Amino acid sequence: MAKIDVSIEHKHPPEPDDGKPHPNTCPKCGSHYRDDELDAHLRVCLHCGHHFPVRAPARIRQLADPGSFVEEAADLRSDDPLDFFDLRPYVERLAEAEVSTGLGEAMVIGRATIGGRSCQLAVMDFAFMGGSMGRVVGEKFALACEGAADQGVPLVSITASGGARMQEGILSLMQLPKTVCAVEELQDAGSAMLSVMSHPTTAGVLASFASLGDVIVAEPGALMSFTGPRVVQQTTREKLPEDFGLAESNYRFGHLDAIVPRPELKDFVAKFLRLFGHVE
Amino acid sequence: MAKIDVSIEHKHPPEPDDGKPHPNTCPKCGSHYRDDELDAHLRVCLHCGHHFPVRAPARIRQLADPGSFVEEAADLRSDDPLDFFDLRPYVERLAEAEVSTGLGEAMVIGRATIGGRSCQLAVMDFAFMGGSMGRVVGEKFALACEGAADQGVPLVSITASGGARMQEGILSLMQLPKTVCAVEELQDAGSAMLSVMSHPTTAGVLASFASLGDVIVAEPGALMSFTGPRVVQQTTREKLPEDFGLAESNYRFGHLDAIVPRPELKDFVAKFLRLFGHVE
Amino acid sequence: MSSEAELRLRERLSKLSRMRLLGGTRLSGELKRLQEQLERVTAEPTGEEIWEKVELARNEDRPYTLDYVERLIEDWIELHGDRGRADDSALVTGVGRFRGRTVALIGNQKGRDVKERTRRNFGMAYPEGYRKAMRVMELAQRHRFPIISLVDIPGAYPGVAAEQHGQGGAIARSQAVMSRLEVPIVACVIGEGGSGGAIATALADQVLMQENAIYTVISPEGCAAILWRDAGEKKKAAAAFRPDAVHCLELGVIDGIVPEPEGGAQLNHDEAARLLGASLEAALEELEGLPGDELKRLRRAKFRAIGSVRTAAR
Amino acid sequence: MSSEAELRLRERLSKLSRMRLLGGTRLSGELKRLQEQLERVTAEPTGEEIWEKVELARNEDRPYTLDYVERLIEDWIELHGDRGRADDSALVTGVGRFRGRTVALIGNQKGRDVKERTRRNFGMAYPEGYRKAMRVMELAQRHRFPIISLVDIPGAYPGVAAEQHGQGGAIARSQAVMSRLEVPIVACVIGEGGSGGAIATALADQVLMQENAIYTVISPEGCAAILWRDAGEKKKAAAAFRPDAVHCLELGVIDGIVPEPEGGAQLNHDEAARLLGASLEAALEELEGLPGDELKRLRRAKFRAIGSVRTAAR
Numbered sequence A, B: 001m002a003k004i005d006v007s008i009e010h011k012h013p014p015e016p017d018d019g020k021p022h023p024n025t026c027p028k029c030g031s032h033y034r035d036d037e038l039d040a041h042l043r044v045c046l047h048c049g050h051h052f053p054v055r056a057p058a059r060i061r062q063l064a065d066p067g068s069f070v071e072e073a074a075d076l077r078s079d080d081p082l083d084f085f086d087l088r089p090y091v092e093r094l095a096e097a098e099v100s101t102g103l104g105e106a107m108v109i110g111r112a113t114i115g116g117r118s119c120q121l122a123v124m125d126f127a128f129m130g131g132s133m134g135r136v137v138g139e140k141f142a143l144a145c146e147g148a149a150d151q152g153v154p155l156v157s158i159t160a161s162g163g164a165r166m167q168e169g170i171l172s173l174m175q176l177p178k179t180v181c182a183v184e185e186l187q188d189a190g191s192a193m194l195s196v197m198s199h200p201t202t203a204g205v206l207a208s209f210a211s212l213g214d215v216i217v218a219e220p221g222a223l224m225s226f227t228g229p230r231v232v233q234q235t236t237r238e239k240l241p242e243d244f245g246l247a248e249s250n251y252r253f254g255h256l257d258a259i260v261p262r263p264e265l266k267d268f269v270a271k272f273l274r275l276f277g278h279v280e
Numbered sequence C, D: 001m002s003s004e005a006e007l008r009l010r011e012r013l014s015k016l017s018r019m020r021l022l023g024g025t026r027l028s029g030e031l032k033r034l035q036e037q038l039e040r041v042t043a044e045p046t047g048e049e050i051w052e053k054v055e056l057a058r059n060e061d062r063p064y065t066l067d068y069v070e071r072l073i074e075d076w077i078e079l080h081g082d083r084g085r086a087d088d089s090a091l092v093t094g095v096g097r098f099r100g101r102t103v104a105l106i107g108n109q110k111g112r113d114v115k116e117r118t119r120r121n122f123g124m125a126y127p128e129g130y131r132k133a134m135r136v137m138e139l140a141q142r143h144r145f146p147i148i149s150l151v152d153i154p155g156a157y158p159g160v161a162a163e164q165h166g167q168g169g170a171i172a173r174s175q176a177v178m179s180r181l182e183v184p185i186v187a188c189v190i191g192e193g194g195s196g197g198a199i200a201t202a203l204a205d206q207v208l209m210q211e212n213a214i215y216t217v218i219s220p221e222g223c224a225a226i227l228w229r230d231a232g233e234k235k236k237a238a239a240a241f242r243p244d245a246v247h248c249l250e251l252g253v254i255d256g257i258v259p260e261p262e263g264g265a266q267l268n269h270d271e272a273a274r275l276l277g278a279s280l281e282a283a284l285e286e287l288e289g290l291p292g293d294e295l296k297r298l299r300r301a302k303f304r305a306i307g308s309v310r311t312a313a314r
């Protein structure tokens, strides 16, 4: 019996491990890179095409026309509505995430131009508590939708998330309907949304705004499952298909419009903005 | 290669055959009935539950409150827009069908009450050229929709059809969009539609109005496939599942709300009318 | 008890008292029980008390959706199938008459015996179930039927096929459809309101919870496995996020609590149905006066505001 | 020729002359070719001439949907998947810019070589394809993009899975979606317009046919197999129902004929695309001035009236 619903996982990056490989070592082919080398190639492995994670600020640099990005709502910070304490207090985890990432939360929003076209950006950062969605992420996403609607420009959402932020309890689940309603308001205002899913986009983020783009694309190899492979395997005891939950599988099953390799992403976004940029 | 599209078939009842069984012999269990006996049991085999075909007038007697049915557009007759001639002229086939069935076309429409609730009826008769849908069937169905909308009552559609009437060429295909548009107008007017599929409801009728009911039910054992089993088998050379295309299979695959045995149909329709009968 | 904790409790009590709608209690005249309920709230529940709620919510004798349908809905027509691939019996949909009006009803359905439990996948819908629900919601919209949604799902189903068939997208789109409807929607968590599987059908104008229901972003076991790295710590997890109705009401996540018979709904299905029926009717009556576009606007505004950080921040 | 037959031909010619739109001819200034076309019509086509059209429509070197996309659409983004189970490559959908405006495009896609033909199922969509098309139509509606639909399908697919996945219902619902849209829709049969598979994406404000395309309720082979009890009688069947563009125009089933390069579209893809582009543009321009609800009303009224028997009867 499956009383245990562990459908939200991969919420945290792997714990520090002394024996772990260097973060710039390709997990697929073992190639090793210097930081500047990898950045110069958009953090894509030159040998095998593996897409390394991209932090939100770097993603914005990759996509936005130079100097065009203006961040919004940067000062929003989560509080601790439940006084949540597991092995450590939530507030301590938040503070630590802010220090280690330099970000106030797991999503950065703002206005930019891409290929000369205006848009609103909402970019997630997996390094901030596994890109989990609590009230601030939900609020920032809603503000991004409102900003796009107000300006009559499309919204470009780039996700990387393990799902809802457990430490905010049921309020984190409420970010699903909140962000869904925000997308609906955006669409009623006539603005379009492009959803770009990067690795991983799972659970509560997959089951809300990320799946509601007018056009939905993913980066190669991105995990896009509501429930993570480990939990599915434990529950069903089936051998999982090799590409379980990956972008390639999602594309085959009809859930994605395209898989866009990172070097082509800026052009793709610019094309999307040319087609969907006009609001009546 | 499947250049041959024989997706519309079962258009005609089997040719007369001297060795054929008596029409009141149950094809499933071999039980034999007198006409009055079978009619008294709504033409359902007492032994095995097989549903024999029901002619349109009999169907209306089974469902409508006694004396409530008022036929409409009874004098509409098909002409022959293509001067169509296969082994015999279309006009000859039409005349013969009228003589042998006593009906002007393969659909009877009119107003009635069922369980005391007003509705519009559109009932097909397979005995008239295999219940095929030409311009008059399309027109009658559209008139039924308009009548239901005008009176603010639901439409109850009961189908038995091999599909579009080939002898009217491309104009028979045009009955698909015509009846679809009629249902949409009906729904925009706030009226509901119940679709009851009896054996067989295939091809052009399945692929148009019959699939657009707010609630869709079928009689047990009714064939409901776009392409008939014989053609599918010939084209694919696969062994077909035993219940290929039958109501039971369609129910399992999510295409039907319910399978309603004929003895329960009147109550079901009455319940539908109680729930959907109110127009704001 | 520290004065700070006492303060918080008083605040909580006052919030509760201000609540516009406290289930059917107000209507069925059971003011005494309300008072008792409020008194119980003044004491911070212990971990054990919270865990009792979890166990009550999961009690296998609790009434399920069809038990309520049987007692509350006349002229019930169950609607089957997603018009695409399957009929998912974990999520029941249909139309029927509730206190004189035609309604569409959606509800997770667990099974009573092993065979039915398997057939109904323990109430955990596949994407096909959410698609059926969306189809029925659109039918309700077409005919201006109010919608009742009964939520009782341990969580979205962790299976290979569910993922392949697009579980995440289906849950997202089911919410999107609900946010677009211009008919009244009342949801009630009648057992477990687990994660995305629950919210898929709970984006309602009024969200109620039965007294012993729970509403969670993840099961206590799942939370414990991740945060405590030990599923055995489920009671600690439950105590940390408090999935009970009173807490959900305090947080503004739900709009009212539906009382249950003394000891829990499992002890008296008829009485549980009577109490639920009274709450659903009251909620619908409150909503039915509003025009459709206003309903939609308020529904979206409500979810926009839940747990808002606008003021808390900066 | 009997005087009656001559009369019918003259009537036919005058109907043709009255036609509001005769493909892109009027607009591309090719009046001479129009005249020739009309002259050819005055002669009742022989069975052989009709069969030539069938063979031209099926010519394997004819341009397919993606050949036209390549030549007519800028900034093309192909949209994949039905968001449920699969991506059907027999029916291509996407958005792009056509002569300055963003459009949504839907088209059946046959394959050029054996491998691609198999992958694309000879252009015959599964229900998943129709569902993808509906999704893209709704996207077009949301953003007020006009829709171009290129029809080229031998017929709905006669396969077990296609039936199990609800082919009949999918074809019905695709038409229903088209009848609800409030954006301009132009369809053009660019090869075979076969049966339900064709009409599924052809419920348009303006329906065009290329000069050598055919539009049929059933393939000539299928018709012959049923009515003549011999698929070999396909030429007789074709002659009996005349699936050619001129006849469809006479019957009021289509709104215009798109000229092809001399000898057929297969001989010059660029020129075929130029002529198609001109016709599509003209049709869109005519429609774009109308408000959305008026488009919808006129579209439904048009299909309501095609082949009407109201006057013929009684």
Ligand SMILES: [Zn+2]
Pocket (backbone or CB within 6 Å): A026, A027, A028, A029, A030, A031, A045, A046, A047, A048, A049, A050
């Ligand atoms: Zn590599």
Ligand SMILES: [Zn+2]
Pocket (backbone or CB within 6 Å): B026, B027, B028, B029, B030, B031, B045, B046, B047, B048, B049, B050
């Ligand atoms: Zn029998």
